[in-house]
Amino acid sequence: xxxxxxxxxxxxxxxxxxxxxxxxxxxxxxxxxxxxxxxxxxxxxxxxxxxxxxxxxxxxxxxxxxxxxxxxxxxxxxxxxxxxxxxxxxxxxxxxxxxxxxxxxxxxxxxxxxxxxxxxxxxxxxxxxxxxxxxxxxxxxxxxxxxxxxxxxxxxxxxxxxxxxxxxxxxxxxxxxxxxxxxxxxxxxxxxxxxxxxxxxxxxxxxxxxxxxxxxxxxxxxxxxxxxxxxxxxxxxxxxxxxxxxxxxxxxxxxxxxxxxxxxxxxxxxxxxxxxxxxxxxxxxxxxxxxxxxxxxxxxxxxxxxxxxxxxxxxxxxxxxxxxxxxxxxxxxxxxxxxxxxxxxxxxxxxxxxxxxxxxxxxxxxxx
Numbered sequence: 001x002x003x004x005x006x007x008x009x010x011x012x013x014x015x016x017x018x019x020x021x022x023x024x025x026x027x028x029x030x031x032x033x034x035x036x037x038x039x040x041x042x043x044x045x046x047x048x049x050x051x052x053x054x055x056x057x058x059x060x061x062x063x064x065x066x067x068x069x070x071x072x073x074x075x076x077x078x079x080x081x082x083x084x085x086x087x088x089x090x091x092x093x094x095x096x097x098x099x100x101x102x103x104x105x106x107x108x109x110x111x112x113x114x115x116x117x118x119x120x121x122x123x124x125x126x127x128x129x130x131x132x133x134x135x136x137x138x139x140x141x142x143x144x145x146x147x148x149x150x151x152x153x154x155x156x157x158x159x160x161x162x163x164x165x166x167x168x169x170x171x172x173x174x175x176x177x178x179x180x181x182x183x184x185x186x187x188x189x190x191x192x193x194x195x196x197x198x199x200x201x202x203x204x205x206x207x208x209x210x211x212x213x214x215x216x217x218x219x220x221x222x223x224x225x226x227x228x229x230x231x232x233x234x235x236x237x238x239x240x241x242x243x244x245x246x247x248x249x250x251x252x253x254x255x256x257x258x259x260x261x262x263x264x265x266x267x268x269x270x271x272x273x274x275x276x277x278x279x280x281x282x283x284x285x286x287x288x289x290x291x292x293x294x295x296x297x298x299x300x301x302x303x304x305x306x307x308x309x310x311x312x313x314x315x316x317x318x319x320x321x322x323x324x325x326x327x328x329x330x331x332x333x334x335x336x337x338x339x340x341x342x343x344x345x346x347x348x349x350x351x352x353x354x355x356x357x358x359x360x361x362x363x364x365x366x367x368x
Contacts, residue, residue: 002117004092008119009133011034013200013201016034016090018093018094019093021095022037023042023045024039024042026123031189032126038081040095040105081109092119093106093116096124097125098119098122098125133196135227137200142210142235143209143235144212144235145237145238147214148241149242149331150251150331150332151254152247152352153242154214156352157355162363163207163210164211165202165212167213167224170194174255181259181262208366211238215232234344236347237345238358240351240352241350251323251327252316255323260273273310281300281303284296302322303322306322
């Protein structure tokens, strides 16, 4: 049998599969990218056991747990764990502190002939490790910040670079009032855990510089660590300059055409456009106060007309009108103000193609 582990760094760098036996309510608040939740006790059982523990002590709570998870229920959970272990023979299991729940699961699996090592200290120790490493890596890592007005396709450049971390990808959000995506966002804890792991992987890959997109303090509802916000403001910058027409095209692709494909996957063909339209209109309403009543009303009407035409024949051209106005009159002034508060030197500035060529040439010259 493999030993129980407290080598958290190796677990995260190698994406080792993790079996999380905490209750679903605990898992939903925060977990790790490689974790699967197959609980020893469900939410209701956890609640009952907690009350029993407070009123009658630990042994009574253990006895109640054994009573609740017995017979057919125990068999079902055992089957799920055994199947997970067949699929992930190099995995580890954990609970909150590496205590009774993971030890119980380990013992039951042992009875069934499965040697399942657990993670010492459990979720709490791994979370503490990642939080500490997150601050350490933010402080020590050299960053470059990719800047550019809305529609410059910064995210596409980020996706093409081996030394980049996609903050918007981690947050599952495009970073503006119109940036919501189907499936929602991760919890703040999940966002921080994934960011910490990505920074650890960048360090392990010997990336001297990590490329980040210029972001404000919030990506949707995910909050960037204060230390990272400070670094983004002061680190060297690479600036993309694109024409307004080019940025309208990219915005159309990223906020209308692309999201429609995502909504089709989540809601099916019939509901996709309706869901997209509702989200775009809700986004327009979220910035009503900043736009002003009249301009909001005008842009909303154009958006409604564009959605109506799209519903009839699939044509997306009318969307260009509201996108053009929104970029020129709303997003560009806001971005220019944000850029004025950045202090890092500009190491390169050019079109998206020129920036890509610069980054690719520089990466090709780096030692591997």
